[in-house]
Amino acid sequence: MEPIPFVDLTTEWAALKHETLARVEAVFDHGRFIMGPEIAELEGRLAExxxxxxxxACASGTTALLMAMMALEIGPGDEVIVPAYTFAAPVECALLLGASxxxxxVEPxxxxxxxxxxEKALTPRTRAIVAVSLYGAPPDFxxxxxxxxxxGIAxxxxAAQSFGGSREGRQxxxxxxLGCTSFFPTKVLGGAGDGGAVFTDDDALACCLTEIRDHxxxxxxxxxxTGVNGRMSSITAATLLVRLKTLEAAIGNRRAVADTYDALLSDARNAGRLDFSAPDPCVASARSQYALLAENRDRVATDLRKAGIQTAVHYPEPLHLQPAFSHARRSGPLSGASRMAEKVLCLPIYPGLTASQVTRVAEAVLRSVK
Ligand SMILES: Cc1ncc(COP(=O)(O)O)c(C=O)c1O
Known part of the structure; x- marks a missing residue:
């Protein structure tokens, strides 16, 4: 059986390679490798x-979060609320700025x-809430x-995982x-290199962010x-400008894959043998990940690996159990975060996945949880 990888960037880029290389060549021709004309062009397209x-535009999703917190002047003595189950970046950024x-x-x-x-997590020191649009779906903003x-907090x-998704008709x-996203190569809009962006309607914050990005x-x-070197390279921007052209189709393909998984796995879900989010009519998820919960997650992952199917666990440990963050204040029990970490399994989901591959993955899951 042909192996099914968890992600397949080479196939995704293959169709765009020619055009991408031409745009990269143009960067070599003008020689403005940092903050070249591609940056303003990309920013215009993204804002629209x-x-x-x-x-x-900036150097990464982590830089975007750091810049956003810096623009809000978050620092020592301030508290920043973060979900206990997500990638480490928002917690790291708060700590880097001396905030708590x-x-x-989170809710499985x-x-x-x-x-x-x-509300219970708020104190007089709370300055901001970071709400993560995990797996492509925004929470109730x-x-x-x-x-x-x-x-009176920010x-x-x-939106590192949800670029291209929407909630109640808003992107x-x-x-x-402030919205922050990542263009890490495996993201829904992934570049050929690290990248990120901050979005805002606030003119004053935008001015601050532009300054912070460049020292x-x-x-x-x-x-x-005080700023950072948060600039994006012109080459990364050039690759993103090409990738943007196929974004809508790529998200459409991701949604089709997710809908097929939903349909094929629904009986097992109804029978309580696995769990996954029911579609929310308010949300159009970007479907960056297809995450399900299985009681015996590791066995399912092993069974799929034996069937030639690669899976991933996003994320195997909640933030409060990470050595670097175990001192962070916990507001109430974090049993939802712990349950996610124990049970979650992410299935392959990307534009090039064929219908028969999707069926093969779903059937392997069903065999494992039956
Ligand atoms: C939810 C979330 N936030 C922030 C980041 C950080 O983005 P980057 O890797 O571009 O710094 C990621 C990347 O994986 C992420 O998934």
Whole structure:
């Protein structure tokens, strides 16, 4: 049997290779490898797609989160609320700025922050809530923004996994005061290299972010605030501009794969042999991952590996159990995060996956959980 990899970037790029290389060649011709004309072009396209006034391209999704927190002037003494089950980046950024992350539980099987728990996590020191749109699906930002507005705190959407998704007709990235995304190669919009962006409608924040991205400079060698080197390379921007052309089709393919998994696995879900999120009519997920929960997750992963199917666990440990973050304040029990880490298994999902491959994966899962 042909192996089915977890991701297959070479096939995705193959059709775009010629055009991409031509755009990369153009960068060599003009020689502006950093902040060349591709950056402004990309920012214009991203802002238009996300439906915001400003997109600030930067070096990575982590840099985007760091810059967003810096623009909000988060620092020592401040608390930043983060879901206990996500990638480490938002917690790292809060800690790097001397602030204290506060971990809040998530709800299986979506892995999205438990919105009802957010209010209890607030203290007079809370400055921001980072809400993560995990696996491509944004959580309930209407409720999160309403809570934050009532308490005068900021919301940052971590849209690293959800670029191209939407909630209640609004694009992911535009769902909070600041949206941050990643263009890491395996993301829904992945470049040929690290990259990220911050989105906002706030002109003053956008100006701050542009300065922070380039060492806090308002002009050459005029440092008006503390910044970082958060710039994106022109070559990465060039590759993203090509990749953007097929984004809609790529997300359509991802959704078709996810819908097929949903349909083929629904009986097993109804019988309680596995679990996954039911479609939410408010959400159009970007379907960056197809995550299911299985009681005997490791055995399912082994069975699939034996059948030539690669899977992944995003993520095997919740943040409160990571050695680097175990001191972070926990707001209430984090049993949802622990359950996700114990049970979650991500199946292959990418545009080039064929219908017969999807069926093969689903049948292997069904054999394993029967
Ligand atoms: C939810 C989330 N936030 C932040 C990041 C960080 O993005 P980057 O790897 O581009 O720094 C990632 C990347 O995996 C992510 O999944």
């Amino acid at each position: 797609m996300v439906g915001v006034r400003h997109a600030i 992350p506060v971990l809040v539980d 099987p979506s892995g999205l922050v438990d919105v009802d728990r957010l 209407s409720a999160i923004n309403a809570l934050a507005d009532a308490h 919301v940052i959407e971590d 992911s990235g535009s769902l909070a005061r 806090g400079q308002s002009g050459k060698y005029r440092h008006v605030r």
